[in-house]
Amino acid sequence: DVKVTQSSRYLVKRTGEKVFLECVQDMDHENMFWYRQDPGLGLRLIYFSYDVKMKEKGDIPEGYSVSREKKERFSLILESASTNQTSMYLCASGTSPYEQYFGPGTRLTVT
């Protein structure tokens, strides 16, 4: 079975803090993705990566950056957290961009 893990299920941070969300997959997938999910807006793609050290912007990259130093790990960074970044963050991976497997999600609250 594909296993995608995320570093925290719940996280509370203060405005202005630098926040790291970690995602690790154990299936040697080339492709990894970060989404956020908000009520009424559905899932929106933030960033994705097709290979180590490679990244592409998704639909809503503003306020975020990513890092992929190793194939199995894809990190999402909030440089200076703001309250409008309170959301559910979902990581996914796959051998194909069109067949993705998701982690359990991180509910981030920024106060």
Next chain:
Amino acid sequence: GIQVEQSPPDLILQEGANSTLRCNFSDSVNNLQWFHQNPWGQLINLFYIPSGTKQNGRLSATTVATERYSLLYISSSQTTDSGVYFCAVGGSQGNLIFGKGTKLSVKP
């Protein structure tokens, strides 16, 4: 870009009932996935079904790519089937485009 529409937006069933969820998409695609998001937020893969029919236990799915729709069938529903069902199709960026989901509530 491709639009993905799911219907109905909400569905309430009695345990044991059958249901059909629909996904329409605005352009031809060669990939489509169905997911179930459980009450804890986890998105679980149900089917990768760009065309044809697949079955897995009480769930089955059919995609008719030429007519731009896919159907997810749930038979003999159980309370554990509750949650939100999403379909997603491949976008031009090499990403998935999600519909807004169907929220299913199965009552005991």
